[in-house]
Amino acid sequence: MSDPIFEIEHLSLAYPGRRGPPMAPILKDVSFTVERGGALTLVGPSGSGKSSLLRCLNRLEEPTAGTVRFEGRDIQALDPRRLRRGAALVMQTPVVFEGTVRDNLRIRPADVDGDLSEARLGQALADVGLEGELLDRDAATLSGGEKQRVTIARALLGDPRALLLDEPTSALDPPNAALVVETVSRLRETRGLSIVAVTHQPELVRRLGGMLLYLVKGEMQAYERVGDLDVRLQAFLAGERAAGVADAS
Amino acid sequence: MSAGVVDLTLWQLALALLLVAAVAIVSIRQVLGLERDLLLGSIRTIVQLYGVGLILAAVFAAARWYWVVLILVVMTGVATHAAVSRLPKPIPGAYRIAAVSLFVSTGVTLAYVIGVVVQVGPWYEPQYIIPIAGMILGSSMTSAALAGDRLQGELRVRAAEVETRLALGFSGREAVQPLVRSALRAAMIPVVNGMMTVGLVQLPGMMTGQILAGSSPLLAIRYQIVVVFMQAAATALASLFFVRLIAGRYLTPAHQLRRYLL
Ligand SMILES: Nc1ncnc2c1ncn2[C@@H]1O[C@H](COP(=O)(O)OP(=O)(O)OP(=O)(O)O)[C@@H](O)[C@H]1O
């Protein structure tokens, strides 16, 4: 029995040019489904359209063709604000707003309510491996990895049904990366949170499980279950890991 | 007008030209390379002001409301063009946005000053409405340009912040509000600061003119106070309309940021 949270059919995207015709296509005929409580990992070379695809899912970007359904409804028929509260996007480059970490965690539209007690804020920080004392810190003074985790905590505090993560662990050391993955996976199991994640880290792919979509130049090269990846994908992930090791040294 | 005014002969104007010659000498000796522009600027100063003077003399003599309205329309057109051309990035619809902002801010302020404060009769008395409209338009134009410049700069630098707010479920208007606020502040701060020192550092141009033309300083300052306040109002209105409408061009009805316009 299937209960899809996202159904993407024949999605194509071309960014509009400043004037004249739209520029070259970024995504071409992409189709996939994410089950409620399921996970999908997007992998592919830099510039293949992974971030663009996530931005189509919460309608920050308008696809040139195809449909995106969220919880069974075409997102064109949804209020984008409601869609984005239900499907929280954590961007590739974390943005923190002026103010303290507490201000950053409490920020939300006026008509949205929810538990923002100190205890919950502290728990949200702990879930991403940050100390509660950080609440009073000026957010601008955080390190890159700390900012990244604050943006993940901020997204989770909105109680989304789906989490769209764009390289959520790119600035984290292995223990903190593992902790973030642990938190996300736990929410997936306890609350049925659905995950769509872009990552270059094979560990994250394995831990999240679910489906894997391999994107090259905006086209789907493979779409399969993480358990039985074909040779090509394993080679790609291994290559990514080798590149990651090379970067780190 | 007043008996106390010294008439300026063409011969005396020629003497004033010696001041420009002094500037030219500085430019040549210090190798500033400004002589050409200086010459062009001097010629334009003379030609433009004479042109305007002749037109105004004709309109003053005729004192017909339609001539006055025509002049106001032309002035608004020129101010619109100037405000738009000072936008760092062209955007579609900028002319309409500038025209609407300047028309509304100038119209409202001018109507209040002419009709309620000074109570000029008839309203189209050129001696009052044209210089007052000119000052209001000037403030509107400057502040709109300043606010638009600042807003576009903020949008470019803070696009990711705007999209982060959108991704958190804020409306487009809410997402750009902090940027709108900082653009409005940039446009209004010079005016507010100007109010702090007005008259202390230099006499405002209009007051200087009135005193030179023989008005009593006490009457001149009353007019100047009106002018300062009306310019503040025009600044606030013009920058508010301009920035709001420009910000709107960057957003779609689906609360998306049009990044291709950045
Ligand atoms: N606003 C834009 N206008 C034009 N082209 C864009 C825009 N945003 C992205 N692109 C282009 O679209 C392509 C896909 O970009 P995207 O950010 O989706 O790639 P990605 O797979 O996330 O890459 P990375 O792994 O480096 O983050 C790139 O070639 C990029 O240059």
Ligand SMILES: [Mg+2]
């Ligand atoms: Mg990306």
